[in-house]
Amino acid sequence: MTGVSEVRGRVAGKRVLVTGAARGMGRSHAVRLAEEGADLILVDLCEPLPGLEYPLSSREDLEETAELVRKQRRRAVTRVADVRDADAMRAAVAEGVAELGGLDASVANAGVITAGTWDTTTPEQWRLVLDVNLIGSWNTCAAALPHLVDHGGSLVNISSAAGIKGSPLTTPYTASKHGVVGMSLALANELAARNIRVNTVHPTGVATGMAPMSLHGVLSGPRADLGPIYQNALPVQVVDATDVSNAVLFLVSDESRHVTGLQFKVDAGVTIR
């Protein structure tokens, strides 16, 4: 174990909560933050959710993220918890904070997506997507805030390009990601006096396990006319998870200490087209 005094990096010594940490963007954020000196509380559901057309991560995935953090000689605490469950999130974060000795930031990254035209979209899909993406982000913030209110901190909530533009065929997802913006802007106002910053990150498409194949089916078939809405301005199809993690890192670090209420687009220009 390296002593704290030797820690180097842009977030050296910070303790950061990341949800959806077992794989994909969550793992990428965790590893990138660890590279720059952070200790991590890693939370994931680690089991499938009925109603999604793609598998979710496993406990082995979560453990592998923890190993990747430890390879950077940083500490990692893992907890299996459902972001939809406020009590479970409070408990998981409190245990992690006890182990790491405090908390400096959270990254509400856990998210799910469903796809389909309006006439195939069900109330069950709405409830699932809003529950995980919107209320789950709130539960994450609410679990982190008791540990931040005395010394300030940074809440990073992962929205989407679909939190800025009307990305079609994923209506509950698009609505949930817009909701994350409203929640974050309101919290940014409420918490600014406490020196707690709240920002959102808006990625364009990233190749991760959150892969609704049916969306590609609709976009390459009956609603090909909607395809251009998903086209990036920059000549890139999808961005890397690390591209998004770099924005998260900036927002967790003190480099952004006066940045709040920002909608930080990492979207290859998809929202300006």
Place this chain on the structure above:
Amino acid sequence: MARLDGKVAFITGVARGQGRSHAVRLASEGADIIGVDICADIPCNGYPMATPEELAETVKLVEAQDRRMASAVADVRDFRQLKLALDAGVAELGRLDIVCANAGIAPMSFRELTIDEELEQWDAVVGVNLTGAFNATRAAIPHLIEGGRGGAIILTSSTAGLVGFGGMQGSGLGYAASKHGVVGLMRSLANALAPHSIRVNTVHPTAVRTMMAVNPGMTEFLQNNPDGGAHLRNPMPIDMLEPGDISNAVAFLASDEAKWITGVTLPVDAGFVNKL
């Protein structure tokens, strides 16, 4: 009783297109009109400006609504010329309530330009679209405040005033910049004039069937750029709006139905901006 009975509206670019449509529409709702137009070509613009005959035709159409119209030839880029015309109109018609800063040009170029040509186009489009909008509001605001009855200023922006498509030549960039600039003018004036109950809003039309959108240069461009063309299509199933579609929004914003509406960027765009 019509929505605009007894009111007077000042409209720039009134000789044809959207300006004429606004004049006739506001007159049909009871307003008298003060209208100006340049009625002369702007050399670097790729399509002709309106003519004195077209201005006279607008006057006839307003009078056919049983309303009065004070018209003058004026270049919105020339503040003193514009102010003279407006002051004369207010003296003649007795008051001012509504301002439509509508005059605009889009000197699109579909070939390689010399830098001098490009600079000339930039100056012209920013001059007409942005400086012209400022000049119209600057000349009108003292009359509105003096009237003590509030008022409504409607600035015509564009979908190009909300999202970035202007290419990389001085003409298209000047159009995009001027139309975005109009939003800044609107937002600041909306705040500054709110205590006087003067409302300030922008409208953002997608392509409208006027000389600006339907001229040989533009048609050729769209035919030669099917990709850009497809992306620039409206989500709702309509190629081009009619001037009256925009006048509907203008008339609403001018009327007391919108009396608590200010600072709004109102797209009249068939979903165009929401798509981008």
